[in-house]
Amino acid sequence: MNILVYFEERAGSIRKPSYEAIEAARSIGATSITAVIVTASAASVLSDTVKRSGVSKIIVVEEARFAHYSSRAAGKAVAEVAKQANADVVIIPATARGKDLAPRVAVRLHAGYVPDVTALAMHEGRLQATHPVYAGKANVTIDVLTPKKVYSTRPNLWKASKEQAESAIVENVTVAFDEKDFAEQTKELVLSQGKLDVAEADIIVTAGRGMKGPENWGLIEGLASAFGAAIGASRAVVDAGWRPHSEQVGQTGKTVSPTLYVAIGVSGAIQHLAGMSSSKTIVAINKDANAPIFGVCDYGIVGDAFEVIPQLTEEVKKIKH
Ligand SMILES: Cc1cc2nc3c(=O)[nH]c(=O)nc-3n(C[C@H](O)[C@H](O)[C@H](O)COP(=O)(O)OP(=O)(O)OC[C@H]3O[C@@H](n4cnc5c(N)ncnc54)[C@H](O)[C@@H]3O)c2cc1C
Numbered sequence: 148m149n150i151l152v153y154f155e156e157r158a159g160s161i162r163k164p165s166y167e168a169i170e171a172a173r174s175i176g177a178t179s180i181t182a183v184i185v186t187a188s189a190a191s192v193l194s195d196t197v198k199r200s201g202v203s204k205i206i207v208v209e210e211a212r213f214a215h216y217s218s219r220a221a222g223k224a225v226a227e228v229a230k231q232a233n234a235d236v237v238i239i240p241a242t243a244r245g246k247d248l249a250p251r252v253a254v255r256l257h258a259g260y261v262p263d264v265t266a267l268a269m270h271e272g273r274l275q276a277t278h279p280v281y282a283g284k285a286n287v288t289i290d291v292l293t294p295k296k297v298y299s300t301r302p303n304l305w306k307a308s309k310e311q312a313e314s315a316i317v318e319n320v321t322v323a324f325d326e327k328d329f330a331e332q333t334k335e336l337v338l339s340q341g342k343l344d345v346a347e348a349d350i351i352v353t354a355g356r357g358m359k360g361p362e363n364w365g366l367i368e369g370l371a372s373a374f375g376a377a378i379g380a381s382r383a384v385v386d387a388g389w390r391p392h393s394e395q396v397g398q399t400g401k402t403v404s405p406t407l408y409v410a411i412g413v414s415g416a417i418q419h420l421a422g423m424s425s426s427k428t429i430v431a432i433n434k435d436a437n438a439p440i441f442g443v444c445d446y447g448i449v450g451d452a453f454e455v456i457p458q459l460t461e462e463v464k465k466i467k468h
Contacts, residue, residue, distance in 0.1 A: 151234035164240030166307035220328035222251030241299035259291035282421035303404035343377035353379030357412015361389035397422035415440025
């Protein structure tokens, strides 16, 4: 089976979910994996870490106009490389960009596509993908019947591949783009410089309407900084304008799968659970013992957040030091 993994570049580096996608490919027994990088500057992105990431070949499509992402052009480039590499399977991390790119690649390859895959496995010689449905309440196992298959893999569920001794072969491929391909380009605005992105964080402290108002987020920031965590938010607080949408976790926000998810003053509505129920350990703090969040958490504290957070922050600091 030939597997092609999309390496997503942001500001000159390859994002962690790309390295996780390599592990997803390995989990189905792939021995030789090719990566594709679509970039404006190959020299700045092809670091030693990238070359030693465990793929045997890296195919680079370099084009100055990729200084800003273009969905149509990137879709064309990845599909072109997939054809040239004779890839049976294309794995694209289900980041915001990956979710935009993967269906375009699938259409160009006439491939079946499974989005937001949480597990890949070989079963009786067939490749099966697990995909959560009904806002995470159930999982379906999908057997794609087309010869070519495209999957987008949920970040944080596979361990990122470790740096290998062997360096990948690098090959440049030229794709014939036309003006239309770059008619639409996306400029990324970095609003939270220096802050951890909730979609990639290993620990997340999320707060909801139980925090009463934006003036109380100092408590959340204190706990998050003690943990070294990213800050998440429920939709209720985003809609109220207390927090930016970039922090929203859930069905209409980001899907996260951190090692530790701490939900404070969050009721645990189904649309919130859809975005975080695959977290490895969930801790809930809520003053209502009947809040639905207690139905999914591993550890629950029934109590007033304003009393619990300072104590918890102190304990975390003690353990960390
Ligand atoms: C189509 C659609 C999409 C949606 N998408 C999302 C989404 O992506 N993400 C999302 O989060 N929601 C989403 N929602 C909204 C969702 O249904 C809930 O309304 C929302 O998650 C509630 O946010 P909350 O838990 O912060 O607020 P609430 O439901 O108001 O819960 C606040 C909680 O805080 C607790 N509390 C109050 N005071 C304290 C205190 N002092 N100490 C401790 N606990 C306290 C309360 O007991 C309560 O459980 C969506 C809804 C729809 C219809």
